Amino acid sequence: MTRVAVYGTGSWGTAFAMVLADAGCDVTLWGRRAELVDAVNTRRRNPDYLPDVELPAAVRATTDPAEAARGARFTVLAVPSQTLRGNLREWAPVLERDTVLVSLMKGVELGTTERMSEVMAEVADAGPERVAVLSGPNLAKEIAARQPAASVVACRDETVARGLQAACHTPYFRPYTNTDVVGCELGGAVKNVIALAVGIADGMGLGDNAKASLITRGLAETTRLGLAMGAEAHTFAGLAGMGDLVATCSSPLSRNHTFGTNLGRGMTLEETVAVTRETAEGVKSCRSVLDLARKHGTEVPITETVVGIVHGGVPPMVALKELMSRSAKAEGA
Ligand SMILES: NC(=O)C1=CN([C@@H]2O[C@H](COP(=O)(O)OP(=O)(O)OC[C@H]3O[C@@H](n4cnc5c(N)ncnc54)[C@H](O)[C@@H]3O)[C@@H](O)[C@H]2O)C=CC1
Ligand SMILES: O=C(CO)COP(=O)(O)O
Incomplete structure (x- = not known):
């Protein structure tokens, strides 16, 4: 045995x-x-x-x-x-x-x-x-x-x-x-940050288009960082990438999603931490993911936005405006 x-x-x-x-x-x-x-x-x-x-x-x-x-x-x-x-x-x-x-x-x-x-x-x-x-x-x-x-x-x-x-x-x-150990791990860590973003959007009362856009662009930034770190693209289309992202961003059971929802509804970081009993990894890891992206020279705008809201005190509505007004790009860029 x-x-x-x-x-x-x-x-x-x-x-x-x-x-x-x-x-x-x-x-x-x-x-x-x-x-x-x-x-x-x-x-x-x-x-x-x-x-x-x-x-x-x-x-x-x-x-x-x-x-x-x-x-x-x-x-x-x-x-x-x-x-x-x-x-x-x-x-x-x-x-x-x-x-x-x-x-x-x-x-x-x-x-x-x-x-x-x-x-x-x-x-x-x-x-x-x-x-x-x-x-x-x-x-x-x-x-x-x-x-x-x-x-x-x-x-x-x-x-x-x-x-x-x-x-x-x-x-x-x-x-x-x-x-692909790197890709599987990165998929798991970054989806927690994207789930915070989706939770914040849900808490603000934004709709399903916003949610789908965050999930899809979240996967794009995860993949971009992963490729820069030597991961394989197909991992991010699989269970440890897309699969986990969908589950976490859509489930009320997710601690990261719930944490984000509370922030989006207007709770402060301290109030949200106080009502969260279990580990919501994205709250700390959003900063290390951003550091990792900077080390590898890749853009992670959603992660950056989450860091701004969670640790920089940026009001979600201000952060949303900034995210939407970034310079326009080609989808594959
Ligand atoms: N709960 C879930 O649905 C899933 C969680 N994960 C990941 O698994 C990991 C663990 O998460 P959960 O079990 O859900 O967390 P949890 O919050 O339910 O439990 C954490 C455990 O670690 C212990 N702990 C806390 N601080 C400690 C310390 N300083 N030293 C030793 N032990 C300590 C706690 O007593 C508790 O037993 C996290 O990285 C999470 O992202 C991954 C997939 C699913
Ligand atoms: O990793 C998870 C599901 O795959 C659990 O997500 P949360 O940590 O947000 O609850």
């Missing part, structure tokens, strides 16, 4: 632990808080993040990182992007030497502008054959309800990607393989 360690007992870590168990793996979840770990072990519940879901018996939990790591072929990381480096520094000494690190995270590190796979490779001293990412239209609450979804598992080593694919393939969760 394949042993898997999942670090992070939030919505996605817990839901994906369930997917792995349903696919036949033996899963140990690492959690920070003893009460939550205890609830998983004794009541088969995660009352804080997925209270209505009964977890399979093959999912156990622990607060001990070494116990979670023992014998794990895959080590899945599902903590907020901005805490990964610090967390992994603590866990790296106890991980199995040959374990494959799998990122579920959709963010870019502030300051370094590193993708999560880069942080993982650096901190755990892992080669590309030990670093994988999973990304796609995967709203945790739908998956926890075993509603059908497809996803992408990406690793530079295709054999490793196939191994991970087999480890998480269930009747309701269909993973495809890809070797």
Whole structure:
């Protein structure tokens, strides 16, 4: 039986632990808080993040990182992007030497502008054959309800990607393989920023034309940045690009979309943060995505607009006018 360690007992870590168990793996979840770990072990519940879901018996939990790591072929990381480096520094000494690190995270590190796979490779001293990412239209609450979804598992080593694919393939969760790690990660991180923009537009009362335009031009700027970073164009037309963008920008379950809607309705950043319990990665990552784009000399006008609204205090209506009055361009430019 394949042993898997999942670090992070939030919505996605817990839901994906369930997917792995349903696919036949033996899963140990690492959690920070003893009460939550205890609830998983004794009541088969995660009352804080997925209270209505009964977890399979093959999912156990622990607060001990070494116990979670023992014998794990895959080590899945599902903590907020901005805490990964610090967390992994603590866990790296106890991980199995040959374990494959799998990122579920959709963010870019502030300051370094590193993708999560880069942080993982650096901190755990892992080669590309030990670093994988999973990304796609995967709203945790739908998956926890075993509603059908497809996803992408990406690793530079295709054999490793196939191994991970087999480890998480269930009747309701269909993973495809890809070797374009950069494209899959970037698709996941930037769609959170575009979902903020769409949420803001929804909150302002703008219509479906505005939404479709933001999604489409959002995909254009994601692809432009991705190509400059060495990603492959077709990845952005796939599940980790278009797929995730559509799911996140249209679902009320998305934390990023909801965060944006609250801002668009006129809440301040502080008020919006106060009512957001879970991780909305785009709020921080919009700045690192913008930094990344500047490093690569690419234009990301929607991301720039989101940074202006979220961190620069620009009123959404002013930001909209600026976005609409940029110099006219050819669509493929
Ligand atoms: N929830 C979803 O639908 C999906 C989420 N993701 C991505 O997965 C990642 C994790 O997201 P969620 O599980 O949804 O977030 P969440 O907010 O539900 O849970 C985050 C988890 O990290 C823990 N945590 C917070 N600060 C920490 C720290 N300093 N050290 C260690 N642990 C800490 C929390 O206790 C919690 O267990 C994010 O990058 C998100 O973008 C990706 C696909 C779907
Ligand atoms: O990544 C997600 C769906 O694929 C979840 O999006 P949110 O983090 O906005 O909830």
